[in-house]
Structure formats: structure tokens, C-alpha cells
Amino acid sequence: MSLAQQRECKSSEDVLASYMNEDKLFIQYHPIVDLHKDNVIGFEALTRFPPSASFKSPVELFQLAAQTNRLFQLEKHTRKLAIDSITPYLQKDQQLWVNLTPNVVHDDSFTPGFTHTVLQNTEVNPDQIVFEITEHSAISDFQSFRKLLEHYREQGFKVAIDDVGAGYSSMQMISELKPDYLKIDRSLITHIDQLREKQYMVEALQHIGKKLGAGIIAEGVETEGECHHLIQMGVSLMQGYYFGKPDFPPPPLPRFISKQVEQQRNNHWFPLKIDEHTTFSELLRWTATYEGSYDHRFAMNDTPSGKEVLALTEVVRFAASHSEKREEPIWPHLQSWFT
Structure with a gap:
């Protein structure tokens, strides 16, 4: 490595280190609802930071961490922050959804057991934690990552695949990892009440989920029409701005949603x-x-x-x-x- 490259690497590490402070990074929570129960069943933890000249989004921050072999360090920091900050609000029947980057297994500092250690200092149980794997993340070593997930499952954690239907290798990821949940990408949900082609795709994923015993969650629900059509299709687990934007403390289900859903359910049956x-x-x-x-x-x-x-x-x-x-x-x- 040249002297210039060493300096650039050191500078990147300093920038990353400066962000791994509670003053720089914070967590917002996006609700996941079950409309059969008219209740929020979980919250997806989203990493946030104040406006910055260094990074436009948290994705860029995690990309830098991966490039500098500090991905696991950043994931540990944000995961602990998410668990600690939601503990006073998370009810026993609710789950916390946290991101898990597949290639973290290749980080030199990676060691399993961190999340379980964090939970020992809280009242949150392992079965309340869902590791969310984005379908945009290409998995280069299915065997190693599958072993990691088996380790997590043995401790009681759940697994979800995010952005299903957005591209890449969804079918291979689903068949290899056997998730507990499939989160259907918003590209298939937007205007689903108007487009039959999207309805057919979601129906196919429902069939796959049923065969695998995986719950189906519709992401990116933003309108009453989308919500009601998904109910008619038998989809009850949803997430999107229609139910609330990411926030802290974790937002409750708006009252008007319950009334609308009850009316729609009556129309359905x-x-x-x-x-x-x-x-x-x-x-x-x-x-x-x-x-x-x-x-x-x-x-x-x-x-x-x-x-x-x-x-x-x-x-x-x-x-x-x-x-x-x-x-x-x-x-x-x-x-x-x-x-």
C-alpha cells in the first residue's frame, strides 16, 4: 500500500470513528403492523445522522465500513444503540427488526454472540429480534452465512429477507436461507390496487411463503387503496408511510387506520x-x-x-x-x- 493510500485509509477510518458516537448516529423506528390484530407487531431500526457533507445516506457510511474492514464494528454500534433505545418502549409481543449485512462474516473482527450479550442487560428476548437481510446485498459465501444464521436461530432469533422482488438473486436467497419472513419490495406494492401484473407477482410470493412457512410483509404501503387491496388478497402484515413514518419514540398505529381496516374487513367477508x-x-x-x-x-x-x-x-x-x-x-x- 502506497503512502497516499495509507493516508486515505487512515482518513477514512477517522471519519468512520467520528460517526460512531451517540452524538452523530441515532435510531428511528418504522412500524410494522398486523391488520388482523389492528396492532403494531414490530419496529424496523433505521440508522440516521444529522445532515453531513461526508455522507448522503447511512448506506454510504456502511459501504465505507465494509471497505475499511470495520463493518462489524459499525453494525455492533448501531445494533446496541437500537436495542438500548427501544427497550423502554418495546412490548413483550413486539419485535425489533435490525439489519444484518451478509458479508459481515468476512470482517476480521467478526465474532458471533454480541447481540445475545447485549440482550442480557435488557428485558428483550432473542425471539423478539428479527435479523433483516437486504435482498440488494449480494451473498458471496452462502455456506458461511447460512452457518451464521443457524447459530442465530439456535439462540431464538428470527430471520427476514428484505426487498424481495427488487432484483438480484431473490429465489436463491430464499431457498438457501429459509427465512421466517419475506418483505415484498415496494416496487411491487405501489399501485397494486390498479395493476394486475403486480397482483400476480404478490400472489406468487404468497404461495412461496405459504409453502416455506414464512410470513409475508408488504413494504411501502402509502395509500388507502393499496392497503385495502392487500387485505382482500389476504396480506395482513404491512409497513409503509400510510401507517406512519420512521420516528423516535416508536410511533403507535394511528386511530383512523383501525376504523378503516375494520370497515374494509367487513366488506371483505x-x-x-x-x-x-x-x-x-x-x-x-x-x-x-x-x-x-x-x-x-x-x-x-x-x-x-x-x-x-x-x-x-x-x-x-x-x-x-x-x-x-x-x-x-x-x-x-x-x-x-x-x-
Whole structure:
């Protein structure tokens, strides 16, 4: 190494060292929600720092750490910072998601067991920690990295693959690492309520996740339409600005989300509403335009006699078999037929 290169390396190390101070680096948390439970189930830890002339983003900081063989040192610093700062806020049924760079195993200073040691001084359990592996990170040594993940799993930690569907070697990474969660990249989520091609891709990933026993998380959800369509597709785990931006302390789920989701869930399971004025012809017109599933869906019969839940397939079959009564209200006939 030339004298100039030595000086540059020393300068880079000094810059990196200056950032590994609590005054320079801090953590914000991005909520991950489960809309079946209307609750925040976890927080992704995101490294942040004040505006800087040296780095435009934390990604550049981690790239420098990798180049100067100090990646593990930086990951240890940010991971401890994330765990320590969220400990007063993390509930027992919530998880902390932290980044794990695959090539950290090649860092000369790498030794397993650091995270477990940090947790011993907190009330956070290993099964509350999810190591998030970005799909943008090319893994040069699957065998070594897989052994590392096996070590973490033996201690109770979980594993997620981030940015699934964004490119690179997703399928190989999924098959080799067998993650507990697949986080679908926002490129497949944006406008999913309008683009069938994206719906097909997410459906395929849902099928893969089901076969592997991995949970599916939709990233980058930003609109009500995207959220509601994902619910209709059976995706309940989501993350995105629609639910809250990264912040500290960890942000709760906004109240308006719960009300919207409850209404959407009702529309999902009860797509047909029948009142005392609904006629046979109106029901048949509804059937002709309905594009959803009939399996495990119901009609809500809300009439003066009370509310009744009826199997959607049975109601449609009944209406079709009595089409001659087109302008008559259907509810008295349904009432006598089902009783």
C-alpha cells in the first residue's frame, strides 16, 4: 500500500470513528403492523445522522465500513444503540427488526454472540429480534452465512429477507436461507390496487411463503387503496408511510387506520348487504358485476326482523332459482327458506 493510500485509509477510518458516537448516529423506528390484530407487531431500526457533507445516506457510511474492514464494528454500534433505545418502549409481543449485512462474516473482527450479550442487560428476548437481510446485498459465501444464521436461530432469533422482488438473486436467497419472513419490495406494492401484473407477482410470493412457512410483509404501503387491496388478497402484515413514518419514540398505529381496516374487513367477508328493500333483480345485477371470491364469504341480511349472516353462494343460488320474482323484495323469501 502506497503512502497516499495509507493516508486515505487512515482518513477514512477517522471519519468512520467520528460517526460512531451517540452524538452523530441515532435510531428511528418504522412500524410494522398486523391488520388482523389492528396492532403494531414490530419496529424496523433505521440508522440516521444529522445532515453531513461526508455522507448522503447511512448506506454510504456502511459501504465505507465494509471497505475499511470495520463493518462489524459499525453494525455492533448501531445494533446496541437500537436495542438500548427501544427497550423502554418495546412490548413483550413486539419485535425489533435490525439489519444484518451478509458479508459481515468476512470482517476480521467478526465474532458471533454480541447481540445475545447485549440482550442480557435488557428485558428483550432473542425471539423478539428479527435479523433483516437486504435482498440488494449480494451473498458471496452462502455456506458461511447460512452457518451464521443457524447459530442465530439456535439462540431464538428470527430471520427476514428484505426487498424481495427488487432484483438480484431473490429465489436463491430464499431457498438457501429459509427465512421466517419475506418483505415484498415496494416496487411491487405501489399501485397494486390498479395493476394486475403486480397482483400476480404478490400472489406468487404468497404461495412461496405459504409453502416455506414464512410470513409475508408488504413494504411501502402509502395509500388507502393499496392497503385495502392487500387485505382482500389476504396480506395482513404491512409497513409503509400510510401507517406512519420512521420516528423516535416508536410511533403507535394511528386511530383512523383501525376504523378503516375494520370497515374494509367487513366488506371483505361480507361483500353483499341485503335490506328490506333489496329485490331479486338488484341482487342478480350485483352478481353480474361481482368479481370477488364466493368461498368463505357471506351476505349480511339486515332487515326489520334482525341481522342474519348467510352463506353468499346459497343466497346467489336462491336468487337465481327465483328469477321470476324480479321486482319483489328478497328478504321475506330468504327468511322463510332459511328457517
